[in-house]
Amino acid sequence: MSRVITRKSKVTIIVLGSILVIGILILVVNNPMQTSQKGKELKEGMGITEGKTEEIKKVNINKADIETLIKLPGIGPVKAKAIIDYRENIGKFESLNEITKVKGIGKKTMEKLEPYLEIIGDSAEVKSSLSSEGEKAITSKININTASLNELTLLPGIGEKKAQAIIKYREEMGNFKTKDEIKNVKGIGNSIYKKIKSKIEVK
Numbered sequence: 001m002s003r004v005i006t007r008k009s010k011v012t013i014i015v016l017g018s019i020l021v022i023g024i025l026i027l028v029v030n031n032p033m034q035t036s037q038k039g040k041e042l043k044e045g046m047g048i049t050e051g052k053t054e055e056i057k058k059v060n061i062n063k064a065d066i067e068t069l070i071k072l073p074g075i076g077p078v079k080a081k082a083i084i085d086y087r088e089n090i091g092k093f094e095s096l097n098e099i100t101k102v103k104g105i106g107k108k109t110m111e112k113l114e115p116y117l118e119i120i121g122d123s124a125e126v127k128s129s130l131s132s133e134g135e136k137a138i139t140s141k142i143n144i145n146t147a148s149l150n151e152l153t154l155l156p157g158i159g160e161k162k163a164q165a166i167i168k169y170r171e172e173m174g175n176f177k178t179k180d181e182i183k184n185v186k187g188i189g190n191s192i193y194k195k196i197k198s199k200i201e202v203k
Contacts, residue, residue, distance in 0.1 A: 058118045061099060062092040062159070072116055074109040091157025091192055141201040144182060145175040156195040162187050176202045 059068055061083070069080035079102070086093075086102045093099060096117050100110050142151055144166060152163035162185070169185045176182060179200055183193050 059116055061096070061117050062087065073112040074105075075113070079104050079109075087159075088187070089189070091162060091195075092159040094156055141199055143203050144179070144200050145170065145202055155199055157192040158188075158196065162192075178202060 059072065064083075066077070066080045066084060069075055069083055070077055072080075075083075082103050082105070083099070090101075096114060097110070099105055099113065099117070100107060105113075142155060144152070147166075149160065149163045149167065152158055152166055153160060158166075165185050165187055166182065170176070173184075179197055179202055180193065181202075182188055182196075182200070183190065
């Protein structure tokens with residue numbers, strides 16, 4: 001009788017031991033998944049989600065606001081403001097590489113940014129790094145006294161705002177008498193004038 005009990009006890013111990021081992025294995029297997037899930041939840045709470053790369057993917061550098069720019073890799077509040085200042089003072093970016101002219105942004109930062117940036121919805125769209133098509137668009141000089149808004153935005157560094165400012169100046173002050181008079185237009189300084197002087201004329 002005692003032998004039978006002993007055998008039953010052994011079987012019970014083996015069964016219980018097996019269940020315990022299986023239970024431990026399940027915990028070990030599931031734990032990394034739980035940790036991963038917790039990590040994902042923590043990242044989401046911090047705003048670092050897997051979908052974030054989708055949110056900031058292909059940002060239009062000529063239209064993005066400061067909050068959007070801050071989300072880009074390597075760009076904090078200071079550099080984001082520098083990008084916006086560049087756009088306002090120099091004009092819209094004609095190519096993605098031009099962003100390296102912004103103070104504090106070098107080639108390394110540019111390499112990080114490149115996958116997330118694009119230039120669309122403005123005059124720069126037709127002029128990616130002096131493409132042949134963009135060059136053709138301004139082969140014949142643009143008469144700044146008669147040019148339309150769209151024609152003016154073909155000029156390097158001239159976006160819609162500056163084109164509107166040129167037209168407004170014409171309407172208020174009369175036609176430009178000389179090419180360099182365009183520097184009197186708000187937002188157009190020497191740096192922009194150097195870019196456009198060979199592409200404009202007055203008639």
